[in-house]
Amino acid sequence: MTVSDPAIWIGLVACLLGCYFSACNIAIKIFSRARLTELLSDRMDNAKLEPFFKRSSRIPLMTGTFRTGLNFIVLLAVLSYLDRNVELATLHQYAVAFLISSILVSIFTVAIALSWARYQPEAIVAWSIPLLTVLLAIFTPVVAFLHLFDPVVRRVSGASLVDDAESDASDEVMSVVEEHESVGSVDSEQKEMIEAVFDLTDTLAGEIMTPRTDIEGIEYGKSLTEIRDLILEAGHSRIPVYGENLDDIQGVLYVKDLIKLINDEHLGEFDLKNYLRDVLMIPESKSVRDLLAEFKATKVHIAIVLDEYGGTAGLVTIEDILEELVGDIEDEYEEDEEKPTVRKIADDLFEVDARVYIDDLNDELEVELPEDEDYETVGGFVFSTLGHVPEVGETFSHGHLAITVLAAEKTKVLSVQIQIQETDDANTVNNGHHS
Structure with missing residues (x-):
């Protein structure tokens, strides 16, 4: 082995540079901007760092390209050394060169680089900013060309085409x-x-809305006295007004608009139409962040959520969005509401609130009621299975479960009884009643 052989020095330099650029590639992805700014506070202010931060997303593409090229140089250096100093058949020479270069690359550009970057990412980036800035300026055309493949790959993979800057900032x-x-x-x-x-960016309106079955609305044409009674019963400050059904939303009534009618002598001339306000109509797929911006822009704080067919799927208010941020908000008009429960009556018999989520029930009873995008609760499952709002006492079977409706209203199921049977029956629907 001749130490003066240039192939050895070329290979060694390539290994060290590969280690450095590999460490840069990793560090630039995991460094903390806050810690880096603090580390450089005595040398560089934020204004000078900002251009680097803006272009940092393209640095891994450049350093990754350098690393690949240096790995190839290591392979050529090993092959060159073997060719001059070891007598091997050509095929064996290639195999040995590939093996040796793979070991060297794994040690320098994987093991050492990964450990270095993991423990000192900010130090690596801080030391490398001047060099990386110059290299990025020189190789901008190459990096820009390689970056053209990014949106193509994103489309093929189904990933979002939204700029990564916002994600990096968060x-x-x-x-x-x-x-x-x-x-x-x-x-x-x-x-x-x-x-x-x-x-909020990833949360959709359909995920936080009040479902259609729980909407408390006012039918158009009601008298002021009837409206007053409905308002007192519902306890909401804004109530949707509908025509024939909830798919025919006419507008929204703000309770405060009716306060001036308390001592009005002309109540007989009351026309609900004069007090209706516009309501936003939005798809279930609208992001909550976009909805919040629309609430702010229009100064309308209630929206009707539409399904894919244009029917009313639910309702969402600005309070629903605030509750996503700070948890449940209860005002002085709201009564304490008991959480939906599963009550054990016997070893194989349970009374279940229809608002209980299917996945929670499956976990608690160790059963396997199907989950579906059309419903999330036990009540939704019952309605979906039967295809209509059931009457009290209506019974059907699903697998080894016998389900009986215990309480229901005109538009929704309130509670059911579930009996776990020992034999697995086929999924059948029996629209009979308990005697």
Whole structure:
């Protein structure tokens, strides 16, 4: 072995450079912007760092390309050394060169680089900013060309085409929050609220809406006295008004608009139409963040959620969005509502609130009621299975479960009885009644 052989030095330099660029590639993806800014506070202000941060998303593409090229140089260096110093058949020479270069690359650009970047990502980035900035300027055309493949791959894979900058910003904010939480300056509730703000982008209106079966509305044509009674019973400050049914929403009634009628001597001339306000109509797929922006822009704080056929799927208010951020909000008009429960009557007999979620019931009773995108609760399952709003006492079987409706209203099921039978019956529907 000749140390002066240029192939050895070329291979060694390529390994070291490959290790460095590989570490940069990893560090640029995991460094904390807050910690880096603090590390460079005595050398560089935020204004000078901002251009680097804006272009940092393209650095892994450049360093990854360098690493690939350097790995190839290592292979050529090993092959060159073997060709001059070891007598091997050509095929064996290629195989040995590939094996040796693979070992070297694994040690330098994987094992060492990964450990280095994992333990000192900010230090690597801080030290590399000048060099990476210059290299990025020089190789901008190459990086720009390679970046053209990114949207193509995203479309093929079905990933979002939204710019990553927003996602990176939210990740950075959460990184700062976690740092402050670790030293006690941010508590867990504050952290959860901040996380909820970012989750608004991914949360859809259909996920937080009040479902159609729970909407309390006013039928158009009701008298003021009837409307007053409905308002007192519902306890809401804004109530939708419908025509023939809930698919025919005429507008929304703000209770405060009726206050001036308390001492009005002309109540006989009351016309509900004069007090209706516009209501937003939105699809179930609308993001909660976009809906919040629309609420703010239109100053309308209630929206009817439409299904794919244009029918009313539910209703969402600005309070629903706030509850996504801070948890349940109860005002002085709301009565304490008991949580939906599963009550055990006997070893194989249970009384179940229709609002209980299917997955919760399956976990609690160790059964397998089917879940579906059309419903989430036991009441929704009953309605979907029967195809109509059942009467009290109506019974049907699903697998080894006998389900009986215990309480129901005109538009929804309130509670059911579930009996777990020992034999697995086929899924049948029996629209009879208990005697």
